[in-house]
Amino acid sequence: MPPSSIEKAFLKKWLKGLQALSSSSSSSTSKKEMSIFERKKAIKLSADVAMASLKNGTTSWSRALIQNASKDDNNRTLLKNMLGSQCDEKLSRGPTTTSMMCSMRVRSKRVLRRSCRWRRVRKITKDQRVHAGSMAKRLVKKRTQVLRSLVPGGEYMDEYSLFEETLDYIMSLRAQVDVMRRLANASEFSSKS
Amino acid sequence: MSGRRSRQSGGGSRISDDQIIDLVSKLQQLIPEIRSRRSEKVSASKVLQETCNYIRNLHREVDDLSERLSQLLATIDTDSPEAAIIRSLIM
Numbered sequence: 099m100p101p102s103s104i105e106k107a108f109l110k111k112w113l114k115g116l117q118a119l120s121s122s123s124s125s126s127t128s129k130k131e132m133s134i135f136e137r138k139k140a141i142k143l144s145a146d147v148a149m150a151s152l153k154n155g156t157t158s159w160s161r162a163l164i165q166n167a168s169k170d171d172n173n174r175t176l177l178k179n180m181l182g183s184q185c186d187e188k189l190s191r192g193p194t195t196t197s198m199m200c201s202m203r204v205r206s207k208r209v210l211r212r213s214c215r216w217r218r219v220r221k222i223t224k225d226q227r228v229h230a231g232s233m234a235k236r237l238v239k240k241r242t243q244v245l246r247s248l249v250p251g252g253e254y255m256d257e258y259s260l261f262e263e264t265l266d267y268i269m270s271l272r273a274q275v276d277v278m279r280r281l282a283n284a285s286e287f288s289s290k291s
Numbered sequence: 292m293s294g295r296r297s298r299q300s301g302g303g304s305r306i307s308d309d310q311i312i313d314l315v316s317k318l319q320q321l322i323p324e325i326r327s328r329r330s331e332k333v334s335a336s337k338v339l340q341e342t343c344n345y346i347r348n349l350h351r352e353v354d355d356l357s358e359r360l361s362q363l364l365a366t367i368d369t370d371s372p373e374a375a376i377i378r379s380l381i382m
Binding site for chain 1: 310311314315317318321334335336339340342343345346347349350352353354356357358359360361362363364
């Protein structure tokens with residue numbers, strides 16, 4: 099299957115990040131001496147940032163990912179090369195969104211609990227309804243917490259936004275994995291021939 | 292329950308039950324593990340569980356692929372002809 103336009107755009111940005119990496123140390127001998135572990139971290143970071151930057155700040159997860167990456171001073175050069183002038187603009191958008199999201203959190207939490215209880219109720223007897231309902235509530239709450247830890251910036255989102263962001267995040271991750279896999283397969287192929 | 296409902300309305304857009312359920316079903320369709328069972332009723336907690344597993348798997352794949360690539364690309368100069376071949380293979 100041919101790569102989609104998103105995948106192509108991602109590859110371009112990712113390779114740009116990788117190139118900046120090797121060219122920054124090309125003057126010294128450290129280029130070849132970069133450990134495999136360091137290289138792996140750089141490859142992963144460039145890939146994550148490349149995918150996030152394609153969003154142009156329209157999603158919370160992508161903003162959070164870039165913000166988190168910028169907290170490490172080691173990543174500064176890479177981020178600057180990949181994001182350029184957009185870098186500072188993206189980082190400043192964080193706090194406003196957070197406060198907006200928090201105010202919606204309580205409202206949607208109640209709505210979600212109610213909708214989950216409604217689903218469970220259909221399957222069981224009246225007597226058990228209370229117990230199953232509260233168990234389902236607890237399960238959903240627990241699993242939602244886990245989801246928050248997996249989606250960048252998830253801890254600050256209300257439940258509705260969390261689900262929306264999750265959908266988008268999964269789509270992006272899939273495209274990212276797709277391209278990375280193709281590159282790995284192609285590299286293996288060319289290195290063997 | 293009705294007391295809670297009346298407190299929520301007023302000012303801004305209200306998030307409805309349907310919207311949440313719609314999102315949950317969208318997630319359901321996205322996750323390969325539970326997509327085939329669309330005809331059955333899948334609980335929200337199951338959808339969440341599978342979603343988390345799916346994301347964890349994707350993260351692991353990214354990690355493994357980065358590992359693989361770091362070993363492969365260590366030997367390839369990004370300006371070299373090999374890199375050009377790779378790029379043309381993927382585009």
